[in-house]
Amino acid sequence: MTPALADPASGDTVGIGPVRPTFRDSFSVPVWTDAAGATVHSVTATLHHDNDSVPIVLTDDDGTWRTPSRLELTRDGGTMPALGAYVIDLTATDDHGDTSTRTDAGTLDFTITPMFDTVGVNTLSFNPAGVSVGAHRTAASGRLLGLRPGSDVTVPLAGQDVTVTKYEGGVQPDVQVVTTGGDGRFTTTAFDQGDSAQYAATATVDEPDIHGTVTSIPDRPAVSWTPADISASSSPALVGAGQHYVVRGSVVLQNTNAAQSLDGLIVQVQSDGFPGGPQCTTHTDTTGHFSCTLTAIAHYLQNNWSVTATGPFLSAGPTSGTVAVADDSAYHGTHITLASNGTVTATGSLVAPFDSNAVYDHQDTRLEYSANGRTGWTSIGHAANKTSSPSFTVTGAARLTGAYYRVHHELDRQLAEAVGPVVRLARTDARIVGNNATPEPIKSGRTITVSGTLQQNVSGWRAAPGQLVDLYFHVRGAKSATYVTHGRTDSHGRIALHAKATKDGYWELHYFGDGTHFDGYATPDYVDVR
Known part of the structure; x- marks a missing residue:
């Protein structure tokens, strides 16, 4: 917009600058004269909207001419017949009688301004008004109003979209768009309130009589922090390197009057054997209990573990414990x-x-x-x-x-x-059957013959030919038997060994096996020597 400058050569000595809307209900404009010894005497503005024209005599404020008061609708006792965008024409006259006119010098946006209703300093209210560890979902509510220009009168803005955004550091904003009711009120569905989450509402209206964007001051519900204790233990108490052990426990609120729902708290169990050691993240159930499985770290005779729990408005100190870890072993x-x-x-x-x-x-x-x-x-x-x-x-x-x-x-x-x-x-099992010493009784000094058959269990008991068999004699009353002689079995596994009989006692054949057979023993045969 180019200002109407004073031009003495053409006889135009009065200049009109750009229109400066102060608010939607007022404006100002700089006006001057270049005539020597002259001053601006009067400035009149005519506002045009549709078929309406509104004349306004401006007042001087040291060279800046202003609307004498806030412009109001006729229904509010003013001179403006309707809401809308008014084109401004200006006429200025100095005291020498020189006059300058400027049409379409600017526009006054005489429309309703969107605004949020406030209670104190708060724009939004919350239901529930307070959040805690057991109840951390809340809905945001508010009211969108329109401020009529030139007055303090507000009207509810119905059917308008309001965007309510939850902001929380490091978390993607959660956005809901809701529509105002007949009274301008709006309410979101419940948000999941985080520890540091705040909310802001924004509304943009672009209609002939209502125009503008409004954003609320960030707000949040009242927060109640609840202290809690963590108890935990691990099992088994002893594991090998690389084996699993389980850390189980619960989160218990210290304040028994607080809500008891502890579902979904984030629980992290960390093995502190070395930096970056095994860890497990889980969540509590509805009773506050949790369970996490970790892998035992090699080369440490014990693993220290620690448990932390986090959740909205929960203050829970860590707890810790140990599990014995055996060193790796091998044969x-x-x-x-x-x-x-x-x-x-x-x-x-x-x-x-x-x-x-x-x-x-x-x-x-x-x-x-x-x-x-x-x-x-x-x-x-x-x-x-x-x-x-x-x-x-x-x-x-x-x-x-x-x-x-x-x-x-x-x-x-x-x-x-x-x-x-x-x-x-x-090995193959073996036995001696038919162990028999003859004659009996026998006279001292005579030769006794001890015979039997060696058998091996190869798909049934069969003869074991060519095997070495020893003869032992156990004197009656002695602690052990004494070796006498030995021989080999014949093709039928039979053997007969001879010795001189001098004392009463037991004669028995012994087979002490070989690389593939077990030992085989006979039933001792007692002989009386006379």
Whole structure:
């Protein structure tokens, strides 16, 4: 808009500057004269809207001419017949009689201004008015009004969209658009209130009689913080490296008058074995209970864990605990044998494979067998490693013709569970039948013959030819038997051995097996020597 400047050459000595709307109900304009010794005498504005024209005599304010008062609608006692955009024409005259006229000098936006109703300093109200750990959802309400220009009269703005936005640091804003009712009031559905969330309402109206954008001051509901205690424990109390343990517990409000719903609190369980260690995040159930599974960290004889709980308006201090973690373990150089007498012997070393300098004394190793090598493992003996050495020797009795064997260390507070290689060992069962010493009775110094048959259980009891068999004599009343002689069985497994009889006692044939057979024993035969 170009101001009407004074032009003495053309006789126009009065200048009119740009119109400056002060508010929607008033405006001002600078006016001057270049005539020597002259002053501006009067300025008249004519406002045009549709078929209406409103003349207004402006008042001087040191060269700036203003509307003498706020413009009001005729219904409010003023001179403006209707709301709308009024085009302003200006005529200015100085006291020398020089006059300048400027049409379409500006526009007065004489329309209703949107505004939010306030109660005190607050624009929004909340239902419920306060939030806490047990009730942290709230709806925002307000009222959109229109301020008529030139007065303090407000009217409700119905059918207008209001955008209510929840702002919270680090969280995507939550936006709801609601429509005002006949009384200008609006209410959102319930928001999930966060610890630092605030709300602001914005409305933009662009209609012939109502124009503008209004935004409320950020507001929030009253907040009630509730202190709480965390209790937790872990199980099992002892685990091996890499195994799982469970931390269980609950969050309990200190204020028993507070709402008891503790559903959905965020619970984080952190293993503090080393920075960046295992952690688990879960949520409480409706009773405040939680459960988290962690993995035990290797190379630490105990893992410290801590629990924190967070939730809207909850102040819960952390709690902590420990779980014993055994070091990794493994068997090295394991060797298992099955002797002919049924004795199983295992040797080797039980070590901590990731710590070459660690030696754990008195670690128990069990010798076990299974029929199928997978299930039903049964212990037949156990022994501890030597002091200051990882080596061990463990024996057990298992006269089994075919079975699987292994060594097994059960989890303890020093070493984790370890299982050695599984081996299958087998021998053929043997026996001596028909052990008989003749003649009987016998005279002292005479030769006695002891005979019997050696059998092996190969798909049934069959003769065992070519096997070495010993003869033993057990004097009556003696503690043990004495070796006498030996021989080999014939093709039918039979054997007859001879000795001189001098004392009363028991004669018996013994078979001490070989690389594939178990021992075989006969039933002793008593002979009376006379």
